[in-house]
Amino acid sequence: MAAIHTVGILGSGIMGAGLAEVAARSGYDVVVRSRSKASAEAMVASIDKGLVKAVERGKATEEERKEILSRISATDHLSGVADCDLIIESVVEDLAVKRALFAELEQIVKPSGILATNTSTLPVVELAMVTDRPDRVCGIHFFNPAPAMKLVEVIRPITASDETIATALEFATACGKDAVEVKDRAGFIVNALLFPYLNNAVRMWEQGTASMESIDTAMKGGCNFPMGPFALLDLVGLDTSVAILDALYDEFRDPNYAAVPTLRRMVAAGRLGRKTKSGFYTY
Numbered sequence: 001m002a003a004i005h006t007v008g009i010l011g012s013g014i015m016g017a018g019l020a021e022v023a024a025r026s027g028y029d030v031v032v033r034s035r036s037k038a039s040a041e042a043m044v045a046s047i048d049k050g051l052v053k054a055v056e057r058g059k060a061t062e063e064e065r066k067e068i069l070s071r072i073s074a075t076d077h078l079s080g081v082a083d084c085d086l087i088i089e090s091v092v093e094d095l096a097v098k099r100a101l102f103a104e105l106e107q108i109v110k111p112s113g114i115l116a117t118n119t120s121t122l123p124v125v126e127l128a129m130v131t132d133r134p135d136r137v138c139g140i141h142f143f144n145p146a147p148a149m150k151l152v153e154v155i156r157p158i159t160a161s162d163e164t165i166a167t168a169l170e171f172a173t174a175c176g177k178d179a180v181e182v183k184d185r186a187g188f189i190v191n192a193l194l195f196p197y198l199n200n201a202v203r204m205w206e207q208g209t210a211s212m213e214s215i216d217t218a219m220k221g222g223c224n225f226p227m228g229p230f231a232l233l234d235l236v237g238l239d240t241s242v243a244i245l246d247a248l249y250d251e252f253r254d255p256n257y258a259a260v261p262t263l264r265r266m267v268a269a270g271r272l273g274r275k276t277k278s279g280f281y282t283y
């Protein structure tokens with residue numbers, strides 16, 4: 001198994017920030033790369049804000065806060081992750097963007113480095129095949145919010161070596177997560193089962209069966225879910241949700257995966273959920 005000491009995180013969105021925090025809390029040195037230095041630094045500042053709150057609530061000490069922060073550095077250069085043992089790409093859910101990024105990483109990252117993606121649905125093998133190290137490419141799929149959610153899906157494309165998968169499973173476990181291995185199929189386990197439900201909840205609302213508040217209340221109280229489907233869609237982000245549904249539909253052609261019109265219209269209107277302070281609900 002490869003030893004992981006330094007982790008490079010690409011992307012400073014919802015998931016990138018969560019991944020950086022999880023890895024730094026677990027004792028890894030973390031390099032965060034964003035396209036602009038300002039957003040990489042803003043992400044580190046937001047992690048610190050969370051840590052300050054944790055200290056205030058007695059969940060961490062001031063020394064721990066300083067130690068965790070000292071392990072995170074920010075850069076806007078891809079070369080900043082060149083020496084990382086493990087890279088986790090967590091940029092926008094767009095295959096063309098991710099493929100271009102993996103091709104660049106292949107040129108920059110040391111040959112022993114493992115290149116992983118946090119994609120929710122896209123074919124990991126397509127990222128592996130733009131590199132010269134397809135045996136050292138896999139998926140490491142964290143859930144949102146990464147610091148709180150216990151599960152990590154480790155995705156095995158048909159090109160990955162046993163050593164890469166073992167290293168990824170070990171890394172996720174060292175981050176305090178429950179790691180499961182899954183084949184490289186759109187949606188893996190969780191999103192393949194979850195998104196038809198979320199999509200059909202919006203369809204039910206479109207058909208006027210019940211209000212979104214009633215549907216959320218029903219699924220919390222009736223199924224013991226911690227949040228209803230509309231609150232969850234807002235948390236995931238509606239643009240990311242449509243991208244996930246499109247990838248699932250492309251792979252399986254199942255009508256349950258065909259994004260309902262409301263979702264697309266809301267994305268067109270820029271109502272992406274919590275991250276834009278407006279989605280099904282207002283924040």
Ligand SMILES: NC(=O)c1ccc[n+]([C@@H]2O[C@H](COP(=O)([O-])OP(=O)(O)OC[C@H]3O[C@@H](n4cnc5c(N)ncnc54)[C@H](O)[C@@H]3O)[C@@H](O)[C@H]2O)c1
Nearest residue numbers: 011012013014015016090091092093097119120142144236
């Ligand atoms: N949101 C979730 O609940 C969730 C959960 C698990 C995994 N994921 C996956 O994590 C990844 C990131 O999702 P997110 O929710 O953090 O998205 P986000 O919209 O919050 O952040 C996307 C990031 O990608 C960057 N980006 C956009 N276009 C880019 C480009 N052309 N080149 C490089 N960077 C670019 C943005 O600057 C931003 O830092 C996606 O693959 C998504 O499927 C998301």
